[in-house]
Amino acid sequence: MSRTLFAADALLPEGWARDVLLEWDAEGQLTRTAPASTPPTDVPHAAGPVIPGMPNLHSHAFQRAFGGLTEFRGAAQDSFWSWRSLMYRFAARIGPEQVEAIATWLYVEMLEAGYTSVCEFHYLHHDLDGRPYADDAELALALLRAADRAGIGLTLLPVLYQASGFGDKAPGPDQRRFVRSTDSMLRLLDRLQPLCEAQGGQLGLAPHSLRAVPPDGLRAALAGLNAIDAAAPIHIHIAEQTAEVDACIEWSGQRPVAWLLDHANVDARWCLVHATHMDADEYHRAAATGAVAGLCPTTEANLGDGLFDLARWRDGDGVWGVGSDSHICVNAAEELMLLEYGQRLSTRQRNVTADAAQPQVATAMTLAAVLGGARASGRLIGGLAPGQRADFVVLDASRPALAGLGAADMLSSHVFASHRTSAIDAVWVGGRPVVERGTHPIHSTAAAGFVAARTRLLDSP
Numbered sequence: 001m002s003r004t005l006f007a008a009d010a011l012l013p014e015g016w017a018r019d020v021l022l023e024w025d026a027e028g029q030l031t032r033t034a035p036a037s038t039p040p041t042d043v044p045h046a047a048g049p050v051i052p053g054m055p056n057l058h059s060h061a062f063q064r065a066f067g068g069l070t071e072f073r074g075a076a077q078d079s080f081w082s083w084r085s086l087m088y089r090f091a092a093r094i095g096p097e098q099v100e101a102i103a104t105w106l107y108v109e110m111l112e113a114g115y116t117s118v119c120e121f122h123y124l125h126h127d128l129d130g131r132p133y134a135d136d137a138e139l140a141l142a143l144l145r146a147a148d149r150a151g152i153g154l155t156l157l158p159v160l161y162q163a164s165g166f167g168d169k170a171p172g173p174d175q176r177r178f179v180r181s182t183d184s185m186l187r188l189l190d191r192l193q194p195l196c197e198a199q200g201g202q203l204g205l206a207p208h209s210l211r212a213v214p215p216d217g218l219r220a221a222l223a224g225l226n227a228i229d230a231a232a233p234i235h236i237h238i239a240e241q242t243a244e245v246d247a248c249i250e251w252s253g254q255r256p257v258a259w260l261l262d263h264a265n266v267d268a269r270w271c272l273v274h275a276t277h278m279d280a281d282e283y284h285r286a287a288a289t290g291a292v293a294g295l296c297p298t299t300e301a302n303l304g305d306g307l308f309d310l311a312r313w314r315d316g317d318g319v320w321g322v323g324s325d326s327h328i329c330v331n332a333a334e335e336l337m338l339l340e341y342g343q344r345l346s347t348r349q350r351n352v353t354a355d356a357a358q359p360q361v362a363t364a365m366t367l368a369a370v371l372g373g374a375r376a377s378g379r380l381i382g383g384l385a386p387g388q389r390a391d392f393v394v395l396d397a398s399r400p401a402l403a404g405l406g407a408a409d410m411l412s413s414h415v416f417a418s419h420r421t422s423a424i425d426a427v428w429v430g431g432r433p434v435v436e437r438g439t440h441p442i443h444s445t446a447a448a449g450f451v452a453a454r455t456r457l458l459d460s461p
Contacts, residue, residue, distance in 0.1 A: 004023045008039075009048075011384065020035050047426065055373025057377065061327075063326040064102055065098075065450070074086070088175070104145075113421050116391035144192075156201060156203050157204045158185060164211075165211050185224075189225065205233075239257050239276055258282050261282075261289070267290055273296070296323045298324065302328045353365050401413045401419070
């Protein structure tokens, strides 16, 4: 297999470049990105502009199976909390084979839509009755197999879940499949660490939220993680809902992000998922730590969470990336588009995420989201540069939405004016093609497995 690709246009970390020769080694790591190269005749030529693969920094794989099935009014005032009740009922039914089938199809979808890696925030741990499986890693292993079969890069984030609310409230029956002691979690991490490494992935930890992990559990888990891997990524849901903020203030006298910054060594290893409801001081302090803001625009819109103040975050040089979270939408371009549009609606301005250094909105957002997603992943996937993984997406320059345009305008049309995936020709992960002519090789079989798994879940009592 060739370890080179020539691109008439490629989006490098410093911006667009012409006539770029990409080269990588047997391990799938880029060794050279050479602009202004003479087009060689003996290497493959990309069918259009090459852009870096997008990391998906927040995923709950099993939730893909009930996407679209909660769009009805079931309460006088539906909210995140009523949606969560429906999700819990669904989570109570799902088994390992179904988890694997759903995740395999989801990861195929992600690849076809421009994601080349995923951070899996994995909190479904135990059997239907809440007891551990004979192999305590059963469901985590299903996710590892799904990622391997699809060919997507993986950061596996087992979730620590210990309480139902602030003040160490006892978990409810519908949370029994999530709950772990700190010691149990650390044993699981020890088991999974070599398996992730063998697959080229990264293991981290996800304290679910401040409401679900009491302070003592948080401290002990972080200390245990550091003993296993002092550089491992740490992800946490935080300040997603105003009710969560109010409950945190009632419990501690502080807002969630402020409490976390005062009680944990938050740094560039951390991903603050959502962080939607922060005050000015929290924005300033959190951005200064180097932590990544994990933004999930389509899920946040679907759940009525609210809007992150991206301009304020960027004023503090804050780093951010995007995730598809509950997978109501699985499309990298769609997340970028909705993020920009949310900022436009909030500020009543246009082209909010561009700046003087990079006036093209889609280009600026892609570079920023790749950088933030790579940091959150804890993997070398930060763009088209030597030393990074050869993860990239080739746009199809022949598509009507893109044809005849310059490279920057093609990316802009892909994000804002195409059918999104229709504009993708190929996707490469670690120097290997996993999507060609827009389609993954196991698309049909993975889709059939997903449909069968969802049908069984919906038919179960």
